[in-house]
Amino acid sequence: MAIHYSLDLKLFDNWREYIPFFKKLSMSLFLIAIIFLISKIVERVINSQTQTEGDRYNLLRIIRFLALISSLIVVASFMFQNLYAAAVSFGLISLVLGFALQAPIASFIAWVYLVFRRTYLVGDRIQIKKFRGDVIEIGYLDTSILECSGDYLENDRKSGRIVRFPNSLVLKEEVINYSGPEIPFIWNETPLQVAYTSDLQFVEDCLLESCIGDFMERYPHMSESAMQRWKPYVYFRINKFAWMEAVISYPVEPVDTTGRRNRILRRALPLLNAAPQKVKFPEGNLR
Template identity: 25%
Template sequence: MEVLNFIGDWTNEHPVATGIIKFIVWVILIVAIIGILRRFLRKSLPNTSVRYKSQKGVEIVGYVLIIFLSISYFTGNIKDFTLAIGLLTAGITITLQELILSIAGSFYIFFVKVYKPGDRIEINGIKGDVIDIDSIYTTMMEIGQWVTSDNYSGRIVKLSNAFVFKGPVYNYSKDFPFIWDEFNLPIRYGSDVELAKQIIIRVASEQLSEYVNDSISNWKTIVDKYYIEDALVEPTLALTMTDNWIQFNLRYIVDYKKRRYTKHLLNSLIGKEIEQTDGKVLLASSTVEIIRIPTLDIDQNK
């Protein structure tokens, strides 16, 4: 009884401290419930997508409850300490500004739909596939670095959500899951240029027809949604005369996940077609032409 009386007297004498302690206890209780529910969902739901979205939903609901709890406490039961709370909030904001920006960034990513798990993005100079988004970090499977083309490096990167406010976010898959790619083919002077054009365009059209058809409807959606002009999605060819060869530049549209394989396939098939022209079309290589050999005067006596 003495302990209870002491607690009661202390509570009456220090209402502010009591309110703060209650607030902290409630926050800890909500965080603990969030953790328990997330573990329960992780073990109970078999579907990966449903499990992930359910966990994120529980996490967001928990944060919303904490926000409402904070508002009710700091504007209701602890009115007399508005100044103290203001100073405390200012100090926390300065000290934990990166953390606050990260949390704000997570809400921005969620509501504005900047990107979602499964998207391929480039942010802060890091490119990869998004595999998780939590309240603080975006987790990506890295692409590139010491690995050529769009291949996984094997590293998992955690990036602060605050970076969505600090620079551009390149999304390869949102709204329009296709990208334009190109490569150059050097054709030797004296080759049948028209035949070379026909071979390259025919092979590209045959191999890329599926991407072209799928991208047309997607591109119409982009044109309707954004202020952007219509674009040509069929393969195009441009010629440039250089010192050593005629450069054929093939530009085409491709699924963002199949860029490397598609370039390999086009190069292989076009190369085989050129070999079957019996020398009418020849690939060029760097050459050195000697215009004149200088004469040398040799004095045998010396």
């Protein structure tokens, strides 16, 4: 702004024909600076007030996008005589690019859909097509996830690979979000083979004790009503190899499925093995 008003001084009379151009340029740069200053202030407010990581990420993306669009409008008004001519030129350019960039445009529209529909947020564990992992970035054109399972693992551990897929995929495929309405848990189950002659009540009690004990250690501040809501249960079914299966069904955070299963088994097996007269496991030469 100082440059803008300084151009009216007599010092610059020799460059009078260039002064309108430099005035317009300085005003455009000032407006762009104001736009990005406001966006930075809004970003600081969002970072301090928004608690959820996914919501904060989406809001920041929207603010940066609006700042970029506003700056482009200022640049267009600088290049053209008026906004009407800029709008017409922008429309013609958009029409040409629309045919050439159909896939990126579809992905951008899908990004807008993701922001407002909240199909998934940063930090969510999702599965789409054959991809499964934790969302680490939702770009304007693609989404990046930190893969779990994958080609080299048979559990839910993170594989260390980053998978990127176009946002337009969410408009064509089913999206499974592990961060569902029962946040932060999903339900998982672990089967344990026992003989038909086992004391089923004793087996059920041992599995429930192990599961509840691990849950209370993991979440010591959980309220009594929440504990009742997330109470595990055991059911029995016939195994195809002619053994019976005792299945413990329990709540677990999506990122802790393997660890929780291991902790439950480490607690339950010593209790079951300590009572061989009540619990019999499958035995044979092939096992």
